[in-house]
Amino acid sequence: NAGVTQTPKFQVLKTGQSMTLQCAQDMNHNSMYWYRQDPGMGLRLIYYSASEGTTDKGEVPNGYNVSRLNKREFSLRLESAAPSQTSVYFCASSEAIGYRNQPQHFGDGTRLSIL
Amino acid sequence: AQTVTQSQPEMSVQEAETVTLSCTYDTSESDYYLFWYKQPPSRQMILVIRQEAYKQQNATENRFSVNFQKAAKSFSLKISDSQLGDAAMYFCAYRETSGSRLTFGEGTQLTVNP
Numbered sequence: 189n190a191g192v193t194q195t196p197k198f199q200v201l202k203t204g205q206s207m208t209l210q211c212a213q214d215m216n217h218n219s220m221y222w223y224r225q226d227p228g229m230g231l232r233l234i235y236y237s238a239s240e241g242t243t244d245k246g247e248v249p250n251g252y253n254v255s256r257l258n259k260r261e262f263s264l265r266l267e268s269a270a271p272s273q274t275s276v277y278f279c280a281s282s283e284a285i286g287y288r289n290q291p292q293h294f295g296d297g298t299r300l301s302i303l
Numbered sequence: 304a305q306t307v308t309q310s311q312p313e314m315s316v317q318e319a320e321t322v323t324l325s326c327t328y329d330t331s332e333s334d335y336y337l338f339w340y341k342q343p344p345s346r347q348m349i350l351v352i353r354q355e356a357y358k359q360q361n362a363t364e365n366r367f368s369v370n371f372q373k374a375a376k377s378f379s380l381k382i383s384d385s386q387l388g389d390a391a392m393y394f395c396a397y398r399e400t401s402g403s404r405l406t407f408g409e410g411t412q413l414t415v416n417p
Contacts (some may be wrong), residue, residue, distance in 0.1 A: 230394055246404060296345070
């Protein structure tokens with residue numbers, strides 16, 4: 189049971205390059221999320237998808253786009269990478285927004301460096 | 304907007320002893336959920352314990368327990384009989400009952416000394 193799988197695990201980009209981070213979950217969860225983690229700031233929500241076919245902005249959406257490809261997959265795209273986007277990115281999933289106290293399950297993260 | 308504050312950037316504890324990590328939050332909601340996540344050097348985010356605000360009883364999971372003080376908006380994590388494997392970054396997180404966002408604190412880096 190893989191849970192939440194993120195690819196790649198590491199990536200180095202040059203400023204201005206584009207890239208898509210992939211995320212897939214096998215728990216039949218309805219909701220999926222993208223976070224970034226920066227030192228001293230905890231995790232911050234970039235975008236989320238409450239259910240297949242919907243996406244919404246989180247706390248720090250600028251410079252990113254997302255696609256909920258199907259129920260399993262939720263991708264994050266950087267169209268023109270900037271050094272400020274150097275971070276560790278986490279994908280997460282949960283059964284449904286507001287559904288009891290079900291926690292979010294996280295992938296192992298992608299370390300992204302932009303030079 | 305909800306905020307979560309962890310005022311202890313670093314904590315240390317001797318193996319087999321007890322340590323308490325602090326977390327406070329700010330919300331105008333009466334019902335919500337609180338979580339503690341552990342992030343070891345492997346970078347995984349692992350759920351440690353969860354608490355529903357409408358429950359007065361403090362949650363317990365083996366060596367981990369919380370002290371939930373709703374009026375004070377405080378949600379501390381107590382780790383008993385600390386083990387070397389408990390060394391990690393610990394994050395407190397808040398979520399509304401009807402919402403989607405997990406709001407995280409800044410984290411507390413816990414060191415366990417042998």
